[in-house]
Amino acid sequence: MTAPERPPVRTPLRDAGALPPTRRGQVIGLLGGSFDPPHEGHVHITREALKLFGLDAVWWLVSPGNPLKAHGPAPLPRRMEAARAIMRHPRVHVSDIEGRIGARYTADTVTALQEACPEIRFVWLMGADNMVQFHRWQDWRSIMESVPIGILARPGARLAARASVAARIYEHARVPLGAARRLGRMEAPAWCFANVPMVTLSSSRLRAQGVW
């Protein structure tokens, strides 16, 4: 089987002029998403992640488009504007860096960020539904081996996430919730499942309701 076409990252990150100010040693959570539209579920897991994983900041990476989703999302500027309007927190930054550097795959984004910011420690954040299909992502093992991962509970996906292919293969790298605050200081592979209070909102439901 031939590998899917994967264009190279176009622009070095530092040249893209899109990184917020950082300080050496900070731990920054990365919440990638289509945000089509952004909603209170995203806001909720961001706030929970800041607390639970001891993060200094979270960057929302508003994606040009999920490579696994058949339908394209709304235009990036529209999603950026909506994301900035809903996510108001002094330690959260909404970013379009993936669009700017031409990265579609998370493996490329994480590599680009780590190369551009060697003084920063990153934690990849995602909802439990994404953990369920994580083993289908491009170079998913290299993501797992290069960045600690914080997973937030989501209705309908809690049990499946814990039984997922990625969770089983990397069971040895599971971090108990009691050690969650140190996740960003740990060497990958390291992943932590946070059983936070859950919000049932989803972008697909909002789209189906015609709210967006």
Ligand SMILES: Nc1ncnc2c1ncn2[C@@H]1O[C@H](COP(=O)(O)OP(=O)(O)OP(=O)(O)O)[C@@H](O)[C@H]1O
């Ligand atoms: N209610 C929620 N609870 C927990 N995690 C969530 C929730 N909503 C979104 N997420 C997580 O936020 C990230 C970005 O999600 P995304 O922008 O795809 O929104 P979504 O609601 O999952 O969209 P869609 O319904 O179109 O799949 C993903 O890691 C997703 O798992």
Ligand SMILES: O=C(O)c1ccc[n+]([C@@H]2O[C@H](COP(=O)([O-])O)[C@@H](O)[C@H]2O)c1
């Ligand atoms: O890199 C991949 O193969 C890959 C496959 C599926 C999803 N992702 C990323 O996962 C994040 C969540 O995607 P989504 O569409 O569920 O919001 C977003 O940053 C996507 O780019 C990444």
